[in-house]
Amino acid sequence: MSAHVTSGIVRAKGLRHQLMRAVLFVVLGIFCIYYLIPLVVMISTSLKSLEEIRAGSLLSLPQEVNFDAWGKAWNSACVGVRCDGLEPYVWNSVLMTIPAVLISTLLGALNGYALTKWRFRGADVIFALILFGAFIPFQVVLLPMARTLGQLGLAGSVPGLILVHSVYGLAFTTLFFRNFFIGVSDGILQAAKVDGAGFFRIFFGIVLPMSLPAIVVTVIWQFTQIWNDFLFGVAFTVGDSNPVTVALNNLVNTSTGVKEYNVDMAAAIIAALPTLLVYVVAGAYFVRGLSAGAVKG
Amino acid sequence: MSARIPLTQTISRTLERRLPVIVVSPLFAASLFFVYGFIAWTIYISFTKSGVMPNYAFEGLQQYDRLWATPRWYVALRNLFVFSTLFIGISMAIGILLAILLDQKIRAEGMIRTIFLYPMALSFIVTGTVWKWILNPGLGVQRLVRQAGFEDFTFDWLVNSDYAIYTVVIAAVWQSSGYAMALFLAGLRSVDDEILKAAAIDGAGPIRVYSGIVMPMLRPVFLSTIIILAHLAIKSFDLVIALTGGGPGFATDMPATFMYAFAFQRSELGVAAASATMMLMTIVAIIVPYLYSELRGTRQ
Numbered sequence: 145m146s147a148h149v150t151s152g153i154v155r156a157k158g159l160r161h162q163l164m165r166a167v168l169f170v171v172l173g174i175f176c177i178y179y180l181i182p183l184v185v186m187i188s189t190s191l192k193s194l195e196e197i198r199a200g201s202l203l204s205l206p207q208e209v210n211f212d213a214w215g216k217a218w219n220s221a222c223v224g225v226r227c228d229g230l231e232p233y234v235w236n237s238v239l240m241t242i243p244a245v246l247i248s249t250l251l252g253a254l255n256g257y258a259l260t261k262w263r264f265r266g267a268d269v270i271f272a273l274i275l276f277g278a279f280i281p282f283q284v285v286l287l288p289m290a291r292t293l294g295q296l297g298l299a300g301s302v303p304g305l306i307l308v309h310s311v312y313g314l315a316f317t318t319l320f321f322r323n324f325f326i327g328v329s330d331g332i333l334q335a336a337k338v339d340g341a342g343f344f345r346i347f348f349g350i351v352l353p354m355s356l357p358a359i360v361v362t363v364i365w366q367f368t369q370i371w372n373d374f375l376f377g378v379a380f381t382v383g384d385s386n387p388v389t390v391a392l393n394n395l396v397n398t399s400t401g402v403k404e405y406n407v408d409m410a411a412a413i414i415a416a417l418p419t420l421l422v423y424v425v426a427g428a429y430f431v432r433g434l435s436a437g438a439v440k441g
Numbered sequence: 442m443s444a445r446i447p448l449t450q451t452i453s454r455t456l457e458r459r460l461p462v463i464v465v466s467p468l469f470a471a472s473l474f475f476v477y478g479f480i481a482w483t484i485y486i487s488f489t490k491s492g493v494m495p496n497y498a499f500e501g502l503q504q505y506d507r508l509w510a511t512p513r514w515y516v517a518l519r520n521l522f523v524f525s526t527l528f529i530g531i532s533m534a535i536g537i538l539l540a541i542l543l544d545q546k547i548r549a550e551g552m553i554r555t556i557f558l559y560p561m562a563l564s565f566i567v568t569g570t571v572w573k574w575i576l577n578p579g580l581g582v583q584r585l586v587r588q589a590g591f592e593d594f595t596f597d598w599l600v601n602s603d604y605a606i607y608t609v610v611i612a613a614v615w616q617s618s619g620y621a622m623a624l625f626l627a628g629l630r631s632v633d634d635e636i637l638k639a640a641a642i643d644g645a646g647p648i649r650v651y652s653g654i655v656m657p658m659l660r661p662v663f664l665s666t667i668i669i670l671a672h673l674a675i676k677s678f679d680l681v682i683a684l685t686g687g688g689p690g691f692a693t694d695m696p697a698t699f700m701y702a703f704a705f706q707r708s709e710l711g712v713a714a715a716s717a718t719m720m721l722m723t724i725v726a727i728i729v730p731y732l733y734s735e736l737r738g739t740r741q
Contacts, residue, residue, distance in 0.1 A: 179560060182571045197580065281675060286705075312475070374566050389567075393682060408570060409570075
């Protein structure tokens with residue numbers, strides 16, 4: 145008797161279940177479109193000619209694919225008074241991002257390691273004080289930082305930005321590594337200590353090789369943050385030393401008669417491409433960085 | 442000679458024992474200087490008469506009087522309130538909805554999640570540039586709808602002082618709602634399946650299960666998501682600059698853009714420092730209790 149009843153329930157549920165699955169996929173599909181439309185519009189606009197942009201519609205795909213806007217955005221569009229495209233600024237961003245990422249990651253790893261695996265008195269307080277630096281509104285340090293960079297002779301320069309990003313990235317990188325090292329068992333380290341290995345031997349020989357996942361998460365996080373930074377770039381650099389985000393904003397706001405939306409969009413893609421590529425290649429690590437931003441490891 | 446070897450050994454052993462402190466000290470000192478020293482400097486400047494140049498003579502609350510007598514500051518605060526409320530509310534709603542939908546054992550989950558989250562990899566400047574193009578009344582959405590036959594359709598929020606702040610909400614939600622989704626999804630994944638099964642056996646439908654059982658369990662996730670989004674909202678600067686430039690006029694000014702304008706364009710250091718201090722205090726009020734409870738939680 146029970147078999148009969150159960151099968152009835154299952155069938156009724158199955159139909160409702162299928163209906164709900166259908167609704168589920170429709171809603172998810174709509175949201176996929178919502179998130180993708182700006183990207184599609186950006187790419188398709190960048191491949192259209194200005195005439196086609198004016199004659200066609202926002203969502204129409206380019207009738208003939210045309211890379212002129214890309215070329216112009218790369219090396220001849222005007223950013224302020226200088227008309228060399230985004231290329232010089234992309235190199236500024238590269239020269240700024242790579243050293244800043246490496247420095248802040250290495251120092252964060254050392255810091256996290258010393259604070260968790262060689263616990264000394266006050267380590268927790270020091271960590272809490274350093275961590276707070278990750279959450280301050282940077283407006284509160286802009287004025288003194290501008291003066292300090294001036295006194296160091298680094299005002300308006302790429303090395304100045306490297307310093308700024310290394311210093312303010314340290315709070316985040318320390319957090320990432322601390323959360324990672326807390327989960328690493330002390331056993332291997334104790335054994336190495338008994339064998340007479342010191343602080344740096346253990347760090348470079350044992351700890352660093354095993355923290356590859358934490359390194360990847362941190363490097364990706366820092367790369368995205370520093371490449372995408374605008375506030376420090378706009379506050380501490382002028383003209384030729386601008387990073388690409390500042391140059392993009394200037395390019396879009398440079399009025400030279402006709403507004404070239406296709407060039408704007410191509411420039412936006414050029415500025416977005418490095419972080420987007422990293423995200424596509426290593427998305428899982430990026431997401432782990434994001435959830436580490438919620439502090440809990 | 443034989444007495445010296447133990448001495449150098451003692452020294453090197455002491456050094457070795459102190460090495461962790463020696464390594465952390467300069468980094469901690471950098472943090473003390475660049476974070477706490479700079480904060481102290483900014484707060485001090487907010488109590489002086491500083492104008493174009495810093496002036497270290499103590500003046501009391503004068504700059505705060507000036508700040509709170511500036512109409513533009515009220516515009517910035519009102520915008521921050523409107524923006525944060527809508528941005529946090531809408532991002533959370535989308536985040537919860539998408540997280541629950543994605544938690545239904547979807548085969549393409551990885552790909553869909555990638556699509557929901559990619560805007561987080563973009564610079565706010567890129568997001569602002571794209572939405573500025575989509576929302577511009579001349580060639581963007583307004584024209585699209587008019588082309589579809591609705592000739593009288595008007596959607597000029599981007600250039601309308603009363604509505605421009607909502608375009609910032611639109612772009613910010615697009616960029617950050619996937620982040621809320623990721624946080625909620627991680628929270629849902631940590632809910633014990635046995636509890637859900639037990640509830641299903643008891644005959645609870647999916648809506649009952651989520652609203653009655655899962656949501657209350659996710660209270661800590663709600664809290665941390667609200668705090669992270671609030672933190673993003675208070676700091677929002679890039680998006681406003683790229684999307685509206687703070688305009689029309691200063692209709693979309695926020696505390697962050699206000700501070701930047703007074704510090705670097707109008708060279709009123711005292712007022713800029715006072716506004717930065719107000720921002721810091723707001724963040725401290727939100728973040729410090731949160732960090733305190735989080736850190737205490739991880740130590741247990």
